Amino acid sequence: MKKLWRNRPILIALLASALFLALAALTVGRRTASRAEDMFSSAVLPVQEAVSRTTERVTGFFTRVFFPSSLQQENERLTKLLAAYERRLILYDAMAQENARLSELLDYASSNSNFYFMTAPVSARNMNPYVDTITVRGGSRNGVAEQMAAVNAQGIVGRVIEVGATYAKIRTLQNDDMRISVMVERTRDEGMLGGLVLEDGQLVGLKLYYLPKDADLQVGDTIVTSGLGGIFPKGLYVGKVLYLTDEDNGEYDACVQSDVDFEHLEEVLIILGKEG
């Protein structure tokens, strides 16, 4: 064999070629690797990957050095794409937040199905830090009238004080001259809510007064509208008692904290009427 290999290499080469071609014909269209292939690939591929990664780095380096313009164009293209995706993401976040808020309003409207509501997006607010008046989209054309109550999922927002054809202005509970007839949900004692409680210039809550002298008011009691006065329907959530004042204070009986985030109002529900 050694002699043949030395003297007749061409013959051996032709025979080997024929064998290889036969092997090629046998392996055409196969889908599963043979054991030998599997072993060879398993042994070589890690080295192959290392070489590939190194080549990628070297190629990347030379591309950056010799073709900076193409890299710059790619960079500009990707920057634009990123900006477009960021805009979309911001839009998506805003929509998700709006969806969450509207879902809350819908839940509120569903749980008070005896009222007719209109959803009104807040379009403007005055520059007063305590946001005493907001302007919403939706006016007389939509059935909004003065003195209608405005609420959201967190409770009473305020009442309509001015109506245009397509807008309405709402005075919120945070206005010092707003007064609402309320009652303690647990004891049914009635009183009046209105006026701001300020501590060191910071708004803490709203004043609750005119409660009966023997009223059993406790911190955490829920305050709801009493329905007297005709503006706010009975039973709407207003807030919770934050603290009680001294018996002889005389000015007000308790401080009530509303759950409404007046500084970040984006939609309100205006109560257009009641069923029946």
Place this chain on the structure above:
Amino acid sequence: MALKKYIALTVAFLVAFFLDTAILPQWNLFHMVPFVMLALMLAAEQVFSIQTALVIGALGGLGEDLLCENMIGLTPALCLLSAVAYAKLPKDSDTKPLILGLYCAILALGVEMLRALASYVIGMRFSFWNAALYGALPRALLTGLWALGYMALFRPLLKRQVDAV
């Protein structure tokens, strides 16, 4: 001296293997990459012996097929056939390198066209004209050049070996 030759050939073989299977496919300017293993084999045949070339062609071709081809055996068969063809080409020790490079390029073109034909036979459809002009021809020319480079690299080894003998 023979040991140096084998070491040089082994290193060249491994480099050619990784150039063909990992490096050049990523760095192919205008899809023009030489067939380095074929170039190495033909250069080894020119400088050393046909037996050395056959071993390189068979092992290298088979290794590359096992990693990259779906017809295992095609590349070593084509390499061995081109080694036989190269042995039959008219040449002697005075043949100019340019002619040797041209031989290698012609054989590489033959290998590429046969590979294209084999692909066509198993169902691939493409234009032979495009395959020859934009694929096989530039690859063959580069392979010829590469083979000349290997020959220039190996000649000193052979000279030292002859001197030693």
